[in-house]
Amino acid sequence: MKSLISIMDLDERDINALMDTADDIVARPGAYAHKMAGKKLASLFFEPSTRTRLSFEAAMYELGGNVIGFSEAQSSSAAKGESVADTVKTVSCYADIIAMRHPKEGAPLVASQSATVPVINAGDGGHNHPTQTLADLFTIRREKGRVSGLTVGVCGDLKFGRTVHSLLEALSRYEGNRFVMVSPEELKVPSYVKQHLKNNHVPYTQTTDLSQALPELDVLYMTRVQKERFFNEADYIRLKDSYVLTPQKLEGAKGDLIIMHPLPRVNEISVAIDQDPRACYFKQVLNGKYMRMALILMMLEGEK
Amino acid sequence: MNIDAIRNGIVIDHIKAGDGMRIYNFLNLGALDCSVALIKNASSTKAGKKDIIKVDRVPDIDLNALGFIDPNITINIIRDSVRVEKYHPELPMKMTNILICKNPRCITTTEQELPHVFVLTDREKHEYRCVYCESRAPAL
Known part of the structure; x- marks a missing residue:
């Protein structure tokens, strides 16, 4: 899967596979502790979030990966007027996968069209939050x-x-x-x-x-x-x-x-x-972290 | 009323009476330097009245986009004074930079060079939605 922008991007089989993986992570967390070693998640949060940002970051750390990113637009080049497309082209050079929250509806779709790594929509305004x-x-x-x-x-x-x-x-x-x-x-x-x-x-x-x-x-x-x-x-x-x-x-x-x-x-x-x-x-909240772990695995490893 | 016959161009016929100016503006025909005729309230056996537009050039635009305004209109293509093609515009599956998304929360409001793209989501209702925010297309 290239990117996840809307829940409609996943079919029933994908969703069932993600839930099976998440169940296995709950049962055998140690087996997944190093799966993403050497990989980086870019956590691009253009607006504040408690649960979703920490959930993505915790998910990546529990898979043995690392996290880079920002938690508000003011601490990114968006504050200087940089476009979403340019931001993700840049970030694609540093990270293996992007989780993005943005106040504008459709921003993650725009990001996915320019990024060379998978993009996960972590919420775009009141629009999608898969x-x-x-x-x-x-x-x-x-x-x-x-x-x-x-x-x-x-x-x-x-x-x-x-x-x-x-x-x-x-x-x-x-x-x-x-x-x-x-x-x-x-x-x-x-x-x-x-x-x-x-x-x-x-x-x-x-x-x-x-x-x-x-x-x-x-x-x-x-x-x-x-x-x-x-x-x-x-x-x-x-x-x-x-x-x-x-x-x-x-x-x-x-x-x-x-x-x-x-x-x-x-x-x-x-x-x-x-x-x-x-x-x-x-x-x-806890289950959200397990599903995000399963999703990162599916997107970066094709694991189901 | 005498209007010169067209040698190479288009005749947009069976426009719902009163909609001719909307199509004239939509195609930006005012900017052309060739002969353009907008005939309002011409008699029609089917509808009683209709509007007609004649343009002495084929505009560089996807004329199927006219299907969004009125799928009942007829487009006639004229070459060397002979009609070579006649069709009803189909509703296009996708329209790029023809409609502007009016949703203030849409990413198109801040990403200045992003094309405004609408896709057909309901053929029966002629409904288009923005690919970015899924807002319904504004009327032309």
Whole structure:
């Protein structure tokens, strides 16, 4: 694989192979500790990030490789007006693989067209974030034993939340999944995502009531409802607490439900739920590192 | 109304009445120094009214891009005063530097020399999206 720009660049077989490798890394980390010895990852973060940047860097170090790069545009030549294309042509001379986050949508695609080494999109604005989706899929498989035949609830900002769109697209490739989309009217899933589900004959329902939806779910994927998405503050105040997950709301949920969130969380999952064995959002962070390790291996070694 | 016959050029026929000026501007025909005629509201047996454009030169542009504006128009190629080709423009699979991405978050807003590329994503709805940010194409 040359570069990973969107989750659509991977087919079901690629994703399954990555998850198999990640499972093996979890089971036998020592076997992978020197796989990338002598290789360098360029971590080009044109905007701040906690989880994703550290996850990529930790992934490369745990494979025995090294990391170079920057964590904000101001400490790169982008501050002097250098183009993305020129930056990656330069970096291609120093590194074996690039992980790039950029505030502009499409920047990693532009980078992949100029780089002579593989480029991984580590998030381009609100557009694509394929390694988050890989972390999400791997977490579901680790926790539920499968990524098919599941009732998956997605809750919160389903209009602008690209993470949710990618997850729905990825899960719709697997047999037997159905979706329950929980959001305020103002933040419903865009029509093109629903069209994608219809085209693939994936059943879904839409509701505004989280409590009512909870009992049937195998997976609940929470996202943040952001104040700035509402036209008026009154609507926000009316709705904001409807989409906050509390221990009381969870009373009607299945015992083997898994609760996920791409993080950062603000208040949409009560801290009291962190102790609940169904809470998986910090496992997602760890699983994201394993999937990034598997991805780096696949891209640099063709390992599956 | 008398308009000189074309020797070597194109006749864009069956333009939806009122759209002629949009196509005139899209093809930047005002910049040509040859004869150009824009006929508005000509009578049409099918549509009642139509616009027609005649250009006494074949412009150096992919005329299939006109399919994005109106796939029902007809393009006639004239050589030595004889019509040698007649076709409806097909929706092009890709358009480069014909539309400009309006998404302020798109990388094309900061990478000045990047071509603006749109690809056909829904033939039925005539929908194009930017290859970089996937925003829907603006209307011409």
